[in-house]
Amino acid sequence: MKRILAAIVAVLVIGAVGSVATSAGASSAERSSVAVEGHYSGHVGHNHIRFDYTHGRVKNFRVNHSSGVGAPVHNAAWSMPCIPDSPFLSSHGHWVTSHKVKGGYQFGCGSSTHFEAHWISDSHM
Numbered sequence: 735m736k737r738i739l740a741a742i743v744a745v746l747v748i749g750a751v752g753s754v755a756t757s758a759g760a761s762s763a764e765r766s767s768v769a770v771e772g773h774y775s776g777h778v779g780h781n782h783i784r785f786d787y788t789h790g791r792v793k794n795f796r797v798n799h800s801s802g803v804g805a806p807v808h809n810a811a812w813s814m815p816c817i818p819d820s821p822f823l824s825s826h827g828h829w830v831t832s833h834k835v836k837g838g839y840q841f842g843c844g845s846s847t848h849f850e851a852h853w854i855s856d857s858h859m
Contacts, residue, residue, distance in 0.1 A: 768810070768832050769787055769807065769810050769829045769832060769835075770787075770832045770833055770853050771787055771788045771789075771856075771857050772786070772787065772788075772853050772854070772855055772856050772857045773785075773786055773853070773854050773855045773856075773857060774786070774787060774835055774851040774852060774853055774854065775851055775852065775854045776835075776849050776850050776851030776852060778847055778848070778849045781797050781798055781847075782796075782797070782798055783795075783796070783797050783839070783849045783851055784796050784851070785825075785851070786857055787807065787857070788857045790806060790807050791804050791805065791806050791807060792804060792805050792807060792812050792814075792825070792827070795814075795823060795825050795839070796823075797823060797839055800822075800823055800841070801822060801823065802814060802822050802823035802824060802825050802839070803822050805825070810828055810829040811826075811827065811828035811829070812825070812826060812827060812828075813826040814826065816840055816842060816843035817842075817843075818842060818843050819842060820842060823839050823840065823841060824839065824840050824843075825837060825838065825839040825840075826838055826839075826846075827849075827851075832853075833852060833853035834850065834851075834852055834853075835850070835851045835852075836848070836849070836850050837849055837851075
């Protein structure tokens with residue numbers, strides 16, 4: 735009887751671990767979405783976020799009239815670290831679908847403001 739109970743517990747534990755692994759795998763699969771090249775745009779309150787994604791790089795990252803420098807994209811994500819006392823924005827983000835990006839930006843090395851941006855047009859326009 736103890737062996738049967740131990741076998742049932744083992745099956746339940748393996749099933750639970752498998753479902754956690756599957757959930758983690760789904761998140762990885764989302765992040766490995768094929769990012770669509772083009773212009774992206776979003777809003778956080780009154781702030782307008784926009785950037786271009788082309789040739790494996792985020793370019794022209796802007797919040798209103800403030801700009802950031804470009805950053806390479808790896809595994810559908812980018813990260814541009816902050817530079818103290820820099821006039822440029824730093825940003826980070828990842829594609830959650832092929833047309834939708836979630837991320838954050840900051841001025842200098844201050845606190846990060848979260849944003850969501852969507853593909854709005856082809857980069858060849």
